[in-house]
Amino acid sequence: xxxxxxxxxxxxxxxxxxxxxxxxxxxxxxxxxxxxxxxxxxxxxxxxxxxxxxxxxxxxxxxxxxxxxxxxxxxxxxxxxxxxxxxxxxxxxxxxxxxxxxxxxxxxxxxxxxxxxxxxxxxxxxxxxxxxxxxxxxxxxxxxxxxxxxxxxxxxxxxxxxxxxxxxxxxxxxxxxxxxxxxxxxxxxxxxxxxxxxxxxxxxxxxxxxxxxxxxxxxxxxxxxxxxxxxxxxxxxxxxxxxxxxxxxxxxxxxxxxxxxxxxxxxxxxxxxxxxxxxxxxxxxxx
Numbered sequence: 001x002x003x004x005x006x007x008x009x010x011x012x013x014x015x016x017x018x019x020x021x022x023x024x025x026x027x028x029x030x031x032x033x034x035x036x037x038x039x040x041x042x043x044x045x046x047x048x049x050x051x052x053x054x055x056x057x058x059x060x061x062x063x064x065x066x067x068x069x070x071x072x073x074x075x076x077x078x079x080x081x082x083x084x085x086x087x088x089x090x091x092x093x094x095x096x097x098x099x100x101x102x103x104x105x106x107x108x109x110x111x112x113x114x115x116x117x118x119x120x121x122x123x124x125x126x127x128x129x130x131x132x133x134x135x136x137x138x139x140x141x142x143x144x145x146x147x148x149x150x151x152x153x154x155x156x157x158x159x160x161x162x163x164x165x166x167x168x169x170x171x172x173x174x175x176x177x178x179x180x181x182x183x184x185x186x187x188x189x190x191x192x193x194x195x196x197x198x199x200x201x202x203x204x205x206x207x208x209x210x211x212x213x214x215x216x217x218x219x220x221x222x223x224x225x226x227x228x229x230x231x232x233x234x235x236x237x238x239x240x241x242x243x244x245x246x247x248x249x250x251x252x253x254x255x256x257x258x259x260x261x262x263x264x265x266x267x268x269x270x271x272x273x274x275x276x277x278x279x280x281x282x283x284x285x286x287x
Contacts (some may be wrong), residue, residue: 004044047285054281059103060096063128070094071127073261083263090123090152090260090268099126104276109139110256111153111260113273119261121151123268127158132286135251141211141225142254142282146175148275152268153177154259155277157210158250167191167245170219170252172210175203178266184220185210195241199233205278213287216246254282277280
């Protein structure tokens with residue numbers, strides 16, 4: 001989730017046809033198959049997760065600190081444009097008014113409006129970063145509801161490698177309350193936002209499962225995945241400049257946030273607050 005403007009260029013996707021090998025996303029968890037060898041058939045027992053959080057804690061509890069870090073402050077932007085100056089960016093806070101489990105199996109990330117003289121003083125949101133990191137050969141998915149599609153809000157579910165030299169980012173779903181940029185899914189090969197592939201698509205406030213399979217051949221994305229469903233977006237390895245995702249030992253960590261203001265949200269005065277993102281679960285498995 002970059003704090004700078006990103007152009008949107010839709011990528012035409014080839015229609016997938018049936019083949020002997022399973023399609024990306026149909027490969028079940030378990031030992032990774034050798035290159036070119038189909039994975040085993042899925043079992044009724046379902047996947048064995050490398051990482052999962054069902055957010056089944058008591059009402060008002062923060063996310064498990066063994067698995068999640070609540071970011072205490074909004075990032076500052078080098079050489080910011082007007083909307084990325086600190087006074088135009090809502091704060092990130094760590095209290096349980098803004099990030100908490102609801103006792104119904106969901107994590108809630110909330111943005112609020114209060115008194116103040118500028119956006120930074122008036123608005124607060126929250127951001128959590130996973131302590132667990134996973135590498136290539138994994139499938140990531142989360143069930144998310146965006147009750148925050150309002151002026152000024154900037155929600156996202158994304159994956160991050162913050163290495164200053166070879167960092168990268170995968171925006172599983174990102175929505176902009178600036179009434180300008182299209183929502184969608186984006187793979188960033190550089191953290192400065194200058195090398196990316198994006199698929200713009202509309203976002204609504206219903207529950208949806210956002211899924212990505214990360215293979216040596218590239219990344220494959222689904223919304224509300226069902227077995228056999230072709231991905232709505234594919235990004236082939238090395239198809240964008242400085243592709244880092246096949247580097248040996250490269251890992252990503254999950255991030256959820258609702259920001260207010262900044263270049264992606266801009267003016268929140270006309271928005272409806274509080275505004276919330278709900279996360280039912282996140283799961284990662286091999287394959």
